[in-house]
Amino acid sequence: MQPADFGKVAVLMGGWSAERAVSLKSGAAVLAGLQGAGVDAHGIDVGRDICEVLKDGRFARAFVILHGRGGEDGVIQGVLETLELPYTGTGVLGSALAMDKARSKRLWSGMGLPTPEYILIKDEDDLDTAGALGFPLMVKPVHEGSSIGISRVEDAAALQRGWVMARQFDSEVLAERWVEGKEYTVTILDGQALPVIRLETPHEIYDYAAKYEVDSTGYFIPSGLSEAAEKGLQELALRAFRAVNGAGWGRVDIMVDEQDQPWLMEANTVPGMTDHSLVPMAAKAAGMDFSELVWRILSSTLEAGQ
Structure with missing residues (x-):
């Protein structure tokens, strides 16, 4: 495969969601x-005129790196x-399902896959x-990513405050049973699970700042798990991803x-690709540099039926 096989590529970034700033960083890296x-790639900061921009630009395909709604x-x-x-x-279907935390959890539960009560x-x-689930709880907007609008609440008064904050971002809010333990993430590429990453942060939760703004977050590859x-985590992640039609x-x-x-906490169909992001870390652990990673992602657009 040669770069010319892709033709003119639109790298779609930015947009109008609450994750716009992160998307612009991810898009610049991609x-x-x-x-x-x-590759003959061109960055496009997506606006409401995106249909006309894409038609006028005579693009052959698109790399979607828009985060959020x-x-x-x-x-x-x-x-x-x-x-x-x-x-x-x-x-379309898989993107909508994965973005909707409540409905993806409902689907996983129906399939017998473990996800916290909510x-x-x-x-x-x-x-x-919601309070009857027992405290602490995690409160989060249903349709946001990058940990925007989330909070850990310890009592009914904090639950009220957390709900008020979260609904600034979304009319639907999720209250989820808090899981005390270790946090892991599994990258999926071409139907395969890459090495698992364990996350550690001094923050109460792995929030927006821990993800993108500070250097105190720990990323462990190998994860420290037994083989x-x-x-087991890789297989669970693959089942969850396939369940939402990822x-x-x-x-x-x-x-x-x-x-x-x-x-299972959530599935991400357009994860971050910044210098703090997890997918490039997992790819590097699997022996891929960044250019090879984005090449492989783009290569899927050449497959029959895409």
Whole structure:
């Protein structure tokens, strides 16, 4: 395969979600990686005129690196399907499912996959029901990523405050049973699970700052798990990703409690690709540099039926 086989590539970044700033950083890294590999790639800061921009630009395919709503939830994927433009990653249905934390958890639970108990808080009347799960709880917007709007709450008063904060970002808010234990993440590329990463942060939770702004977060590859335990997490991540119809590449976040029970937290279909991001770390541990990683992701757009 030669760089010219891809034709003119649109690297779609930015957009209008709460994760815009991270997407621009991810997009710049992807653009540099593709151009470094000789691909005719062009960065596009996505706006509401994206249909006209893509048609006028005569692009052959798109690398989607839009995080959050409008880019990771099936919206841009629907646009690209309508334009008959091949694109990277998960399709419309899988993107919408994975972005919706409540419905992806409902699907996993129905399949017998482990995920913490939760309550969907639609209005103030649901707060007592959520509190009945027992404290502490994790409160998070249903349709946001990058840990935006999340909080750990210890009592009913904090639950009320956490719900008020989270609903600034989303009309639907999730209250989820807190899992005390270790945090892991599994990158998926072309149907295979890459080496597991264990995360440690001095912050109370792995929040936006821990992900993107500070250097105090610890990333451990190897993860410290036994070979059997690591394989078990990889297999669970693959099952969870396939369940939401994930494709191409992505990441699944998992907590392992003090009894060594794994719990699925969420699936990401357009993970970060910044210098603090987990997918490039996992790829490096698997022997891939960044240009090879983005080349492989883009290569999926050449497959029959895409």
